[in-house]
Amino acid sequence: MSAEAWVRSAEERLAEAGHKRGGARRAVLELLGIQECALTALEIEDALRDAASRRVSRASVYRILDELERLGLVQRVETGQAMVRYERTGGHEQHHHHLVCDECGVVMPFSDPALELAIAGLSERLALTVSEHEIVIHGSCRDCAG
Amino acid sequence: MSAEAWVRSAEERLAEAGHKRGGARRAVLELLGIQECALTALEIEDALRDAASRRVSRASVYRILDELERLGLVQRVETGQAMVRYERTGGHEQHHHHLVCDECGVVMPFSDPALELAIAGLSERLALTVSEHEIVIHGSCRDCAG
């Protein structure tokens, strides 16, 4: 799904849920739509200010992300770093997970069919209705490991 | 590994690293040793107070957990809830991951050989020296899903 299509479908979903349009949320959606990987609230705020697309207050960024998450439009990524990250769901070419270098803090996306299969099988046996899965692997990246 | 054996080996490791013994840390180690699953710093503080084993200040709990994590004796578990959780490493019968019910907040451990295999295979192909993996699956538990 392209960034534009994702933004459009997200706005539809928001309208269905009784939301009105707003410039701040639109700006956040457009930013998330074109991201390859997860951003923190602060990164979103900074990116919007720098891109001059529109300044959005931090409180709004948090409120918007919270609502988007409730509607399943974005997903939290817990990297174990100080801040939570968010990225759009269902939008990228394929579902991906994250690698985190605990030394330099870089976060990289990765995909693995075998892992997806294992999780799919697992989901059927759990005492839980699985809503999403997000796997974070920690370690040292090539630069840091030397 | 039994709780006692784990506490003993942890203290050895701490001694090697140049640490002296301390009552607060000892109490935290003994508590973590017997836990089935991950606790938050606050839960640790409360458990120690209630068990009357020893009161430990919150700052010390955090400092102790931080040091134990640095030495690889405990592992952080990011559940996506407000607080980070910690549990001992290498101590339980088998490596486990976590299920989180996003409705009631309950955290349950689970194990899955197929998942471990998938991760083992994956680790060899990553641009990362894997230090640990911790998988958290979100959803609704039986009680909440109805």
Next chain:
DNA sequence: TTCTATGCAAAATCTTTGCAATTAG
């Protein structure tokens, strides 16, 4: 109009740090 969206500032929550007193080796 009426309800949502937003910004600002204050508050809340979790975690870390500074400092002094204590204690282990």
Next chain:
DNA sequence: CTAATTGCAAAGATTTTGCATAGAA
């Protein structure tokens, strides 16, 4: 003695909330 441990209180960092204004339907 010397360095690590600990508690307390203050500070930090991230996130949430209250309130008033602006804006969409």
